[in-house]
Amino acid sequence: MSEISYKLNHIQHYYGDKKVLDIDGLQICRGSITGLTGPNGSGKSTLLKIMAFALKPTHGQVWLNGRKEFVLSPRVRSKVTLLTQKPYLLKRSVFDNIAYGLKIRKDMGDIENRVKDALKSVGLAHGDFARRQWHELSGGEAQRVAMAARLVLQPEVLLLDEPVASVDTKSAEQIRKASLAARKNWGCTLIIASHDLPWLYECSDTRISIFQGQIFSTGTENIIPPPYDLSQKNHPVKWLGQNEKSEHIHLAPGKKNNKFAIIQKEKIHIRLEKEKANGWENQITGQITSMVMEKNAELIMTTIQAKDFFIDISLSPDQAENLKLLPGKKIILMFSSRDIEWR
Amino acid sequence: MDFLVAGFIKAVELLINFDQGTWSAICATLRVSTCSMLLSLGAGLPAGFLLGYFDFKGKRALRTVLDTLLSLPTVSVGLLVYAFIASRGPLGQFELLFTLTGIAIGQTILAFPIVTAITASVVEGIDPELKLTLLSLGAGKKNIITTCLWEVRYGLLAAAVTAYGRVLTEVGISMMVGGNIKYHTRTITTAIALETNKGLFADGIALGIVLISIAFAVNISLSFLRKK
Amino acid sequence: MYRKKLISTLLILAILLSFASLSLASDKSLMMATTTSTDNTGLLDYLIPHFEQETGIALKWTATGTGKALKLGQNCDVDVLLVHAPAAEKAYIKKGYGKDRREIMYNDFVIIGPVSDPAKIKGKNISDALLTIKNHKSPFMSRGDDSGTNKKEKLLWKNAGIKMPDQEIWYVQTGQGMLATINVAQERAGYTMTDRGTYIKYQAQQGGKAPLKILVEGDKILLNQYSVLTLNPANCPRAKYDLALDFSNWMASKSAQKLIGDFRLLGQKLFIPNAKQL
Structure with missing residues (x-):
């Protein structure tokens, strides 16, 4: 787990004048499964395309296995593969779709069985599924076929962009199993972008959250997203809810433009009742929306919603037990404005 | 009106009796249109791909010119080709006037803009995800081009069918460049023009029916291809 | 794979055939x-x-x-x-x-027209006949294509001392071949000038019952x-x-x-x- 697969240096990317990605540095370990989270338009897809060497960043370099690589480099072509958000199936049979990558690599040995194995790994090996045409598939099946077309290549790096955004639960489960099997069977490094946090927490070792093109933490932080306002006393605040200005989060002083408010997960506490004068001026009412066991850690990833604001915290099983926490339960989030950093 | 019925009967007669003039016109038509289609597809598909796939300065202007060329009058093409291949023309030494090759050149000029323009539109319409998908599967430049063209094969087929329809039915070029020479450069359309000119409407209709049958057969076989 | 090979072989064959067949034997x-x-x-x-x-x-x-x-x-x-x-x-x-x-x-050339002969030119000499058609403003079909027949027809108008009636509404220039022009004359029930050979061919097509008849013939100038x-x-x-x-x-x-x-x-x-x- 120590060998470095990816290293990103000062990556910036622009669409026209608009900066969509600004990453100072990022390292991904070989054989790790990294979850990539962030709201729509935060730059997840752009980052994945750059890491797949399908898009040249405006500035900066991407290193793979200690070498600076570029788009269409023959070294990366056989190693890195990306499953895009809306994967395009070639207008051919399922078999030909999956065999395409092998054929252009002129790697035709035992192609029948390899395609079959790939289909099996995504749970589609039944009957003569391989003979079906591209237009005879459901959305979930198409996604799994596209996944199989990547898996058959046994890539060193597999990048998945919202692989379960528009599929049924069965397909999502198959894609998760196939991702884990890829690492287990040939040490594949995976980076998975997803909105489905519970699903993502089940498959990934570490998380990176990305917001407005910048990377925040690797799973230990929460962003309190903008816009930010100033209170009457000139303190920075974050209003919750779209329009009603009823409840707000007190932020740390020192707000600057283009900086974000960040809080470490461990600085957030959960109570069942509001408390007086405990030094935590933020006491926000929220509701638990999901609780998922994190992989490789004895912690429960708990997502709490307060109006339009979502926050993740990691709880030990004991903590959850003591407070009798369950999804749907109303709780109070408590934290101090001094623990909020501007970054 | 009765010449319509007479024309139909005549068409069957001409074909069954293996009328030499009719069959030589059919052969000439098929040869020359096949040749011009192969040439225009050979040049037009790559040209259309380049035009549709890449962005460059002056692309819009080029598209406008190309779209204008779609409505090239066949007689103008005929005149242009005549000017070049007449014995006094710059290509006179090749003696192409009054030959099927001459007609094929003219028809290629006619079909090329059609093939190119439709191919360009089809290629422009390719899902951007396709290129990304191919890149991510490890395709090189050559794989990307060939796979993209294969992905839009039905659109390209439509381009070919449209161009073939124009080539098959044009009369201006065949008449002006080919000279309507019996057993040599008389095609179905020039034969129709001649028979009509002679007032033999039934014969004209008969040949028209033959022409439509050819077009029908071509389209049937292409739609069969499409199903597969 | 085999299908691909077959298709490309067929294509090459088609190209070769279509080119080979285009070149004509040209020795004599x-x-x-x-x-x-x-x-x-x-x-x-x-x-x-x-x-x-x-x-x-x-x-x-x-x-x-x-x-x-x-x-x-x-x-x-x-x-x-x-x-x-x-x-x-x-x-x-x-x-x-x-x-x-x-x-x-x-x-020889002849002037043909409807059996009813609305301008009454039958039996007249060629110059008189043309003058009568002009005065009567009967439809007259001209080839108008600078062919030999058209050249002759222009000569006849000139010979009759009539200014070319290009602009006249009754003077129709078809721009087509002789038989096509005769067919137009038949549709319009008008007069036209034709060579006798083409007229006989036209008659043959009509089964000898053509609605247009020869009305003026025999002048030396009509040769x-x-x-x-x-x-x-x-x-x-x-x-x-x-x-x-x-x-x-x-x-x-x-x-x-x-x-x-x-x-x-x-x-x-x-x-x-x-x-x-x-």
């Missing part, structure tokens, strides 16, 4: 430009196989108006001409485009002389002058002249051979 062949009347009447289809058999020269012809035929000769796009506009032909030779002119045969013209090698060095001369001589030969005289439709002679034997 002659290209002629002629008028629509010789072609439309079927005379050439009847005559030329005899020529090819006797001389071994392959003759191809393109049928157009005399005006365009002369132009094709002037541009050296053909080797020999068979046309019918004596005045234009003589001027053509004078300008150095043509070399030898051999008169081969003639027929329609066909001649073979060879091109001037000084103007067209690549034109096959020798073969063209062979064709000219053959057309004037006794055997060809007899064949022309024997060519009949509805029992009527279409052309009368009149080549002078040298």
Whole structure:
């Protein structure tokens, strides 16, 4: 787990004048499964395309296995593969779709069985599924076929962009199993972008959250997203809810433009009742929306919603037990404005 | 009106009796249109791909010119080709006037803009995800081009069918460049023009029916291809 | 895989075949430009196989108006001409485009019109007839294509002392061949001038019951002389002058002249051979 697969240096990317990605540095370990989270338009897809060497960043370099690589480099072509958000199936049979990558690599040995194995790994090996045409598939099946077309290549790096955004639960489960099997069977490094946090927490070792093109933490932080306002006393605040200005989060002083408010997960506490004068001026009412066991850690990833604001915290099983926490339960989030950093 | 019925009967007669003039016109038509289609597809598909796939300065202007060329009058093409291949023309030494090759050149000029323009539109319409998908599967430049063209094969087929329809039915070029020479450069359309000119409407209709049958057969076989 | 190979093989085969078949045998062949009347009447289809058999020269012809035929000769796009506009032909030779002119045969022009003859021109001489048509403003179809027939028709108007009626509403220029023009005249119930050969062909097509009849004929000026013209090698060095001369001589030969005289439709002679034997 120590060998470095990816290293990103000062990556910036622009669409026209608009900066969509600004990453100072990022390292991904070989054989790790990294979850990539962030709201729509935060730059997840752009980052994945750059890491797949399908898009040249405006500035900066991407290193793979200690070498600076570029788009269409023959070294990366056989190693890195990306499953895009809306994967395009070639207008051919399922078999030909999956065999395409092998054929252009002129790697035709035992192609029948390899395609079959790939289909099996995504749970589609039944009957003569391989003979079906591209237009005879459901959305979930198409996604799994596209996944199989990547898996058959046994890539060193597999990048998945919202692989379960528009599929049924069965397909999502198959894609998760196939991702884990890829690492287990040939040490594949995976980076998975997803909105489905519970699903993502089940498959990934570490998380990176990305917001407005910048990377925040690797799973230990929460962003309190903008816009930010100033209170009457000139303190920075974050209003919750779209329009009603009823409840707000007190932020740390020192707000600057283009900086974000960040809080470490461990600085957030959960109570069942509001408390007086405990030094935590933020006491926000929220509701638990999901609780998922994190992989490789004895912690429960708990997502709490307060109006339009979502926050993740990691709880030990004991903590959850003591407070009798369950999804749907109303709780109070408590934290101090001094623990909020501007970054 | 009765010449319509007479024309139909005549068409069957001409074909069954293996009328030499009719069959030589059919052969000439098929040869020359096949040749011009192969040439225009050979040049037009790559040209259309380049035009549709890449962005460059002056692309819009080029598209406008190309779209204008779609409505090239066949007689103008005929005149242009005549000017070049007449014995006094710059290509006179090749003696192409009054030959099927001459007609094929003219028809290629006619079909090329059609093939190119439709191919360009089809290629422009390719899902951007396709290129990304191919890149991510490890395709090189050559794989990307060939796979993209294969992905839009039905659109390209439509381009070919449209161009073939124009080539098959044009009369201006065949008449002006080919000279309507019996057993040599008389095609179905020039034969129709001649028979009509002679007032033999039934014969004209008969040949028209033959022409439509050819077009029908071509389209049937292409739609069969499409199903597969 | 096999299918791909098969398809590419078939494609290559198709390309080779279509190119191979495009090139014509050209060792001893002659290209002629002629008028629509010789072609439309079927005379050439009847005559030329005899020529090819006797001389071994392959003759191809393109049928157009005399005006365009002369132009094709002037541009050296053909080797020999068979046309019918004596005045234009003589001027053509004078300008150095043509070399030898051999008169081969003639027929004559006639004015035809509806049986009812609304302008009452039947039996009149040609100039009077045209004047009557003009005064009566009866529809008159003209080829209007600068063909030999059209040239002759213009001459007739001039001869009758009538200014060319191009702009008149009753004067219809079809811009088409002779038979097509006769068909227009039939549709419009108008008059037109045609060579007798084409008229007989038209009659044959109508089963002898044509709605248009010959109304004016017999004037000397209506004579329609066909001649073979060879091109001037000084103007067209690549034109096959020798073969063209062979064709000219053959057309004037006794055997060809007899064949022309024997060519009949509805029992009527279409052309009368009149080549002078040298």
